[in-house]
Amino acid sequence: MAFPSTSCSVFAQNLSVSFSARQVINNLSVEISSRNITVIVGRSGVGKSTFLRSLNRLNEEISGSRTEGTVKLSFKDGTVDIYRDRFPIEELRRRVGMVFQTPHPIPTSIGKNLSLPLKLVLNLPSRKIDDRIEKALTIVHLWSEVKNRLKEPALSLSGGQQQRLCLARTLALEPEILLLDEPTASLDFKASEKIEDLLSELKRDYTIISVSHSIGQARRIADNVLVMKEGSIIKVLAASQFQEKGTLEDLLNEVF
Amino acid sequence: MRRSLEKIIVILSYASSVMTIMIFSVFLWFLISRGYTTLNLKLLFGNVSPYGAIFKGIPVWDGVWPALVGTTFLVFISCAIAVPVGISAGIFLAEYATTSRWRSFINFAVDLLAGMPSIVMGLFGFAMIMLLRSSLLPEATTCLLLASICIALLVLPYLIRTTQAALETLPAALRLTGVSMGFTKWQNIFRVLLPYASRGILSGVILAIGRAAEDTAVILLTGVVANSGLPGSLTDKFEALPFSIYYLAAEHRTAEELNRGFGSALLLLILTAVLFQIAYWFHGRISKGSR
Amino acid sequence: MDTYRCLNDTRKGLVETLIESWLFVAAMISAIAVGAILFFLIYFAWPIFHEDHLWKLLSWYWRPFQDQFGILPMVAGSVLLGISSMLLAYPMGIGVCCCVYGLGPRWLSGLTLMIVRIMTSVPTVVYGFVSVFLLVPFLREFFYHGSGFSWLAATLTLSLLVLPTVTLIVNAQFELFDPEIRLATTALGFSPIKQLIWVVIPASYKGLLAAAVLGFGRAVGDTIISLMVSGNSPQFPHSMLDSIRTLTAHVALVVSTEAGSMAYNSLFAAGIMLFGVSALVNGALRFIRAGSE
Structure with missing residues (x-):
């Protein structure tokens, strides 16, 4: 089955996810276009994070989960029906990178946080690993801050730095789709601003899907906004529809 | 009637606290006052020079050195068996x-x-x-290896439970971190979860060491003796600190031997108290750290 | 997408399977050990179930050299000592917890809890040793009766051993009590003592029950204290100042004296009973916990 349109990179149809009989995602269908930032908004508990996790099959790591429906992802070299094709799950998760609300560095050095996944997941030789680390840290503007302290523990970094480190760790694996689960929720204003700028730069190369609690943030960075309620997407908005201040709020008030 | 019941309970609760403190203080004071004068190298080595005992293997008959070494061997071997099994389980x-x-x-x-x-x-x-003797090995006797195996079984549950608890209390989102990067299940456990849980696991290991060092009942039946000197192999009889305390309480012949008993008791108490406090400290640190 | 189908999968798959199998085996070792212990106890105790052996065992006289191998005095000893030391330690432990929960001043409760924590690290043999040279002579002088090695001496020493067990379990249960409800009841005008009696203790009965069961298990399971200070006479005591012998001490004594095969039978009978007690304690704890869900 081909994709409805070529610019689309995520395609979900009749997707339902439940945890021990509690339905969280309910018959959800959506198309998400590539090289864009798509922001998902909605109240807490409507299934935003669960939807994100259904795109890299991460729900399967949570006990009692059940997924039905179709999710197709288009990568550079083809399209994968992730719940039907026998595509290796580790490779899928490498290609669909994810960053979480609270940064979780591996409790080792800064350098190892990046090199370990490259070694374990991609089996890269160490020469290439160093290049990739530098490249990833440069993208997230962390290279100049940490290049002389790669051997120091990652947990000694500030919250904002840790989050950028986690982003770099994901980017180093060269994913094609980026899932962000409220990436700025645990950060202060300054650090959030840095991450937002970063995302706007990254959308040239990646398809970014982010969950956000902040409507202001959605307006600042989103090309598309998906509004979720009770486990489905009830509204899809394009940037032109909410750029003016206040319109997004009004639209959302209408919906809730 | 109700008022007086309340009063009685308040008085009893005060009394239990004060009694606990007093009894334990008397216990400690008695042990320390009788034991502290003997806490020196002579307690360990008797009339043999420490250098001679440690490096030349001169046997020590009037010190607790062999018992201390025996306990160390016992702890080391039993933990070598129990720690990998316990953490894995x-x-x-x-x-x-x-x-x-x-x-x-x-x-x-x-x-x-x-x-x-x-x-x-x-x-x-x-x-x-008993079974080995009546079947395969007629010469089999209780020994250091046997005692270590039994002690390993004794401390195994501590290791299992602390490892399990340390892993289960990790935040759920952390569990997804490694997996989301494409780690396999084991890579995620080994590289991400275990390092985060290491403090809790370490507290379990220290607790297990403390338990292995203090238990007397197991070794009583599995090969401890009063005067064997240093164990030469795994199939030898051995001495152990808790057993020499037990033995000296009943069998001391001279005042000097009795003093050695007090010294050993104080030594063992200090040893286990320090180990347990370190374990609690580690444990406290994680419960604070993980929010 | 066929090219990706088996990317790294076979190699990783084998390693992961091996690791997983090892972890399973490690976890099963506990179960195997329990099974092996039970098997050995039953295997060696088997001859008891021969009829006249069983009758020999169920008698009040232990005189191995006159062919009398009764185990009942030791059963009585274990049960009596377990009960008596709990009668002392249990109310005291709860008292400490009440004091810590709010009846006592902060410095006192802090100090008591710290000491109880330290008490958990005292080796039983050290308690026994101090008891032999402090408590036993004191009892001998004070009551002017016997040697001082007695049921009473063992009770007092053993209660010191189980006090931290009781206190820490009950205290943990008290701490679980929702501080919001605590605040609400304080706002209603409940004094700390009223809160304890009418709200906290009734809500914590599971923890109280668990502490009683676990404390009793600990008291019956202890060997060294009863072996060192209870006197070890295989008899039914007529007063607290009489000497008693527990099942645990009996096992230790019979092994060290090697009194012949019938004596060994009684050894393993004692072992089975102790196994049974710990299994019962376990079952009771499960039952108590299961009620909470």
């Missing part, structure tokens, strides 16, 4: 035992093992030797 229970039937079966067994009186563990070792 803890990982299995926390991360792999998803089907509830296996989980509850193994949980049940671990609980049973944890509640087993240590003398039963010793009796088990003794029974194994």
